[in-house]
Amino acid sequence: xxxxxxxxxxxxxxxxxxxxxxxxxxxxxxxxxxxxxxxxxxxxxxxxxxxxxxxxxxxxxxxxxxxxxxxxxxxxxxxxxxxxxxxxxxxxxxxxxxxxxxxxxxxxxxxxxxxxxxxxxxxxxxxxxxxxxxxxxxxxxxxxxxxxxxxxxxxxxxxxxxxxxxxxxxxxxxxxxxxxxxxxxxxxxxxxxxxxxxxxxxxxxxxxxxxxxxxxxxxxxxxxxxxxxxxxxxxxxxxxxxxxxxxxxxxxxxxxxxxxxxxxxxxxxxxxxxxxxxxxxxxxxxxxxxxxxxx
Amino acid sequence: xxxxxxxxxxxxxxxxxxxxxxxxxxxxxxxxxxxxxxxxxxxxxxxxxxxxxxxxxxxxxxxxxxxxxxxxxxxxxxxxxxxxxxxxxxxxxxxxxxxxxxxxxxxxxxxxxxxxxxxxxxxxxxxxxxxxxxxxxxxxxxxxxxxxxxxxxxxxxxxxxxxxxxxxxxxxxxxxxxxxxxxxxxxxxxxxxxxxxxxxxxxxxxxxxxxxxxxxxxxxxxxxxxxxxxxxxxxxxxxxxxxxxxxxxxxxxxxxxxxxxxxxxxxxxxxxxxxxxxxxxxxxxxxxxxxxxxx
Numbered sequence: 001x002x003x004x005x006x007x008x009x010x011x012x013x014x015x016x017x018x019x020x021x022x023x024x025x026x027x028x029x030x031x032x033x034x035x036x037x038x039x040x041x042x043x044x045x046x047x048x049x050x051x052x053x054x055x056x057x058x059x060x061x062x063x064x065x066x067x068x069x070x071x072x073x074x075x076x077x078x079x080x081x082x083x084x085x086x087x088x089x090x091x092x093x094x095x096x097x098x099x100x101x102x103x104x105x106x107x108x109x110x111x112x113x114x115x116x117x118x119x120x121x122x123x124x125x126x127x128x129x130x131x132x133x134x135x136x137x138x139x140x141x142x143x144x145x146x147x148x149x150x151x152x153x154x155x156x157x158x159x160x161x162x163x164x165x166x167x168x169x170x171x172x173x174x175x176x177x178x179x180x181x182x183x184x185x186x187x188x189x190x191x192x193x194x195x196x197x198x199x200x201x202x203x204x205x206x207x208x209x210x211x212x213x214x215x216x217x218x219x220x221x222x223x224x225x226x227x228x229x230x231x232x233x234x235x236x237x238x239x240x241x242x243x244x245x246x247x248x249x250x251x252x253x254x255x256x257x258x259x260x261x262x263x264x265x266x267x268x269x270x271x272x273x274x275x276x277x278x279x280x281x282x283x284x285x286x287x288x289x290x291x292x293x294x295x
Numbered sequence: 296x297x298x299x300x301x302x303x304x305x306x307x308x309x310x311x312x313x314x315x316x317x318x319x320x321x322x323x324x325x326x327x328x329x330x331x332x333x334x335x336x337x338x339x340x341x342x343x344x345x346x347x348x349x350x351x352x353x354x355x356x357x358x359x360x361x362x363x364x365x366x367x368x369x370x371x372x373x374x375x376x377x378x379x380x381x382x383x384x385x386x387x388x389x390x391x392x393x394x395x396x397x398x399x400x401x402x403x404x405x406x407x408x409x410x411x412x413x414x415x416x417x418x419x420x421x422x423x424x425x426x427x428x429x430x431x432x433x434x435x436x437x438x439x440x441x442x443x444x445x446x447x448x449x450x451x452x453x454x455x456x457x458x459x460x461x462x463x464x465x466x467x468x469x470x471x472x473x474x475x476x477x478x479x480x481x482x483x484x485x486x487x488x489x490x491x492x493x494x495x496x497x498x499x500x501x502x503x504x505x506x507x508x509x510x511x512x513x514x515x516x517x518x519x520x521x522x523x524x525x526x527x528x529x530x531x532x533x534x535x536x537x538x539x540x541x542x543x544x545x546x547x548x549x550x551x552x553x554x555x556x557x558x559x560x561x562x563x564x565x566x567x568x569x570x571x572x573x574x575x576x577x578x579x580x581x582x583x584x585x586x587x588x589x590x
Contacts, residue, residue: 100572167566190562194575211566265560267485271462271506277395280489281579 005247007263008275010256011282014197014208018291022205025116027059027069027105030098034117034205034291042085049076069096069106077112087111087203093163094120107163117205119287120160123171124258125189125213127156127179127223128238135238135266137259138223140178140230142252149252153244154230156215156223157181158255167191167211179233180224181215189215192265195257195283207287212258214265238268257283300542302558303570305551306577309492309503310584317500317586320411322354322364322400325393329412329500329586337380344371364391364401372407382406382498388458389415402458412500414582415455418466419553420484420508422451422474422518423533430533430561432554433518435473435525437547444547448539449525451510451518452476453550462486462506474528475519476510484508487560490552490578502582507553509560533563552578 022034040057043050051058063069080086094113095104127138140154159174175186192214199206223233245256263269317329338345346353358364375381389408390399422433435449454469470481487509494501518528540551558564
């Protein structure tokens with residue numbers, strides 16, 4: 001039974017119970033992803049690339065090194081996409097990693113990564129302003145022509161984190177493109193942690209990590225979108241932002257979690273709240289939560 | 296293999312691998328604690344109070360209501376302590392709860408709670424000062440006559456959270472006793488989340504929740520201990536506090552986690568750090584992590 005209101009329902013929506021089988025994928029005996037059984041079966045046709053046992057799939061130990069692995073995976077992705085078993089490559093590479101981005105063992109195309117259950121990384125920024133009557137947050141309204149969540153509310157700046165670019169560089173780029181924030185302002189963004197969750201979607205198991213940032217802006221600043229992804233910006237009292245999260249589904253789903261984390265860190269959700277424990281702990285789901293690894 | 300330096304080792308020390316059997320304890324079919332098998336065996340002598348099956352122990356369903364359950368548990372605790380099977384009651388009550396404090400199904404003595412693996416709650420406060428040359432943190436040095444961690448560094452204010460007192464009330468009391476903070480200053484403390492961990496000690500499985508608070512103080516303020524628990528206070532640059540956590544064992548073990556959480560929330564540990572994911576996720580261990588519940 002899911003509540004129609006409250007903060008916790010968004011955490012539950014981002015971490016649905018896993019009611020089907022996913023097969024763990026290992027590289028160098030390290031867990032890097034989860035595949036649906038149909039995909040594992042298909043990959044049996046490439047027995048030199050994947051070693052498939054009853055309850056796990058391993059990238060062949062013969063494939064050593066970052067670039068060899070990445071090259072072979074790129075061929076596999078082309079082959080799968082050519083048969084229209086997965087969506088076409090997006091030309092953007094994602095790290096395939098057992099831990100953080102830095103620990104990547106190879107890369108694979110973003111579109112394919114979703115089928116292989118590898119972790120995706122993003123960066124979300126809370127822009128806020130201290131006014132005499134309290135704290136205000138800047139929110140973006142997503143453009144109506146966006147593929148996912150058109151017209152929904154969004155964090156002030158939010159974007160995926162591709163391979164080959166530093167966290168800082170990517171954040172500054174997104175700050176400029178999404179909100180017209182010059183680099184000297186974007187540099188003042190403070191990294192404040194992360195939220196993590198594991199969705200189950202049409203394409204597969206989708207573990208996500210969103211690095212969170214806080215940026216205090218001067219009352220005079222007006223964000224300005226430059227890449228067409230944001231229709232408009234609105235500055236709302238934090239209490240109203242909290243209400244929108246609690247009582248509506250106006251936000252793109254995962255942005256709710258970033259706002260909830262902000263509210264928790266700034267004392268706008270208090271430890272007296274019945275759901276406090278579940279909220280703080282629930283915002284950081286470990287990779288593979290709800291799944292069983294057989295070794 | 297444990298590293299001798301770094302932040303992560305403290306999280307590992309607070310969450311050791313569970314290498315022995317603990318039996319889950321249920322009240323009203325809700326998991327509230329974990330007992331060692333010897334204690335479960337002993338409680339067989341009270342078959343009207345506990346229903347014991349192969350892999351679980353339940354408080355008898357005949358015991359309904361908070362006060363009835365608490366009264367019977369108090370008798371059990373006296374009986375166990377009388378045989379010197381557990382340490383003597385401390386006269387301080389802890390909630391027995393499947394979730395937060397508010398969800399308590401009954402209470403039991405603090406000393407006994409440790410053997411029954413019920414969650415303990417505490418409050419820790421980070422006192423900090425903005426100076427021209429950066430952020431400084433106030434730390435306490437524990438009195439030399441304290442039972443645990445004499446002479447170790449501590450958060451500016453830290454204390455257990457007994458039953459029957461509100462979070463706010465207890466925090467204000469601790470602020471006054473430990474650091475001489477008047478209530479009008481203590482009121483400015485901001486709740487910023489919690490850290491949770493599950494230790495395994497001589498007495499039993501010990502899941503802890505520490506509610507964390509930040510309090511910015513004016514540069515002129517000097518904390519003053521009034522209850523004899525703190526020998527002295529020291530104001531250190533945040534970088535030096537971070538170094539003490541990383542490179543030494545000067546802090547009382549769980550206080551390291553509160554400082555690490557502070558460093559993460561204020562951008563002093565950055566997402567480029569190789570251990571960032573493990574740190575942020577590791578600071579919030581779910582209850583029963585590492586244990587298996589049989590129903």
